[in-house]
Amino acid sequence: MRILVVEDEVDLAHTLHTGLTAEGYSVDLAHDGRQGLWMARTGEYALVVLDLMLPGLNGYKVCAQLRREGNATPILVLTAKDGDWDQAEALDTGADDYLAKPFSYMVLVARLRALVRRAATVAPPVLAVGDLSLDVAGRVCRRAGTRVELTPREFAVLELLARRAGQAVSKADLLYHAWPDEAEDPNLVEARVSALRKKVDAAFHRQSLQTVRGTGYRLVDDRERD
Numbered sequence: 001m002r003i004l005v006v007e008d009e010v011d012l013a014h015t016l017h018t019g020l021t022a023e024g025y026s027v028d029l030a031h032d033g034r035q036g037l038w039m040a041r042t043g044e045y046a047l048v049v050l051d052l053m054l055p056g057l058n059g060y061k062v063c064a065q066l067r068r069e070g071n072a073t074p075i076l077v078l079t080a081k082d083g084d085w086d087q088a089e090a091l092d093t094g095a096d097d098y099l100a101k102p103f104s105y106m107v108l109v110a111r112l113r114a115l116v117r118r119a120a121t122v123a124p125p126v127l128a129v130g131d132l133s134l135d136v137a138g139r140v141c142r143r144a145g146t147r148v149e150l151t152p153r154e155f156a157v158l159e160l161l162a163r164r165a166g167q168a169v170s171k172a173d174l175l176y177h178a179w180p181d182e183a184e185d186p187n188l189v190e191a192r193v194s195a196l197r198k199k200v201d202a203a204f205h206r207q208s209l210q211t212v213r214g215t216g217y218r219l220v221d222d223r224e225r226d
Contacts, residue, residue, distance in 0.1 A: 001024070001025055001047075001116070002026045002027075003026070003028070004029075004030065004039055004048045004049070005020070005027055005048075006030045006035075006036030006039075006048065006049065006050045007029070007051045008031050008032060008051060008053070008055055010031065013031065014029075019109075020109075023109055033056045033058055033059065033061065033062050034056040035056070036050065036057075038179075040062070040071065041066070041069070041156055045073055047075075048066075048075045049076050049078050050062060050063060050075050050077050052077060052086070052090065059077060059079065060089060063075055063094045064094060066094065067093070067094035069163065070125060070136070070163055072125065073119075074097075074115040074119045075096050076096065076099060076111060076112065077095045077098045077099070078099050078108070079098075079101060081100075087100075097111050099111060127162040127165075130208060130220075130221030131145075132162070132219075134155070134158060134162050141155065143203075143204050144204065146204075148203075149199075150196075153178050153179070153192055154199070157178050157192045157196065159177075160177045160178075161209070161219035164219075166220055168212040168218050169215075170216040171190075171215075171216045171217075173216070174189045174216060189216075197209050207222050208220055208221065208222045
């Protein structure tokens, strides 16, 4: 089971990595908010352990952005900010649990186990636009039942378009969603959309990924054209 730890205190991050690995988890580390957001979007994580005071993008914003995008991965906030308002804000932005530093390692592991148990009762989301489906948790794309292999960036672009199916999505939104750490060059989006069209449209003789002039792109159910 994979866990993402987003923690800018390097020594603590490596201590958590060592301890949680000993507990049988596979642990990935991120040391700033933007990297953590990107990894949480593209990795297959059972849990995210998230600090609040992070460089680049704070933990509140990381948590809120993931929830806005429909990412239901359980999040445990682990932070030195232990005031009532801090806890309330973290929970209100979408965190599932909150543990203040310094913390008991035994309690941390027990809370992670509890989050895993609760998450097991919730079906992972599958986005469907016509016969195109995206298994968000498994990071699997299928068209008409046929699996389509996508890169993490391609999946991120297609996921946002699927979440806003039928709506025009700007290049800026797509850029920030798929490249939060380098969201400046719209050519990155154009290149991925071109690749996506070959994989999910042209290969199946479809036209579901449309250009919206002056705005960006939209994903539609084009089966009525068949």
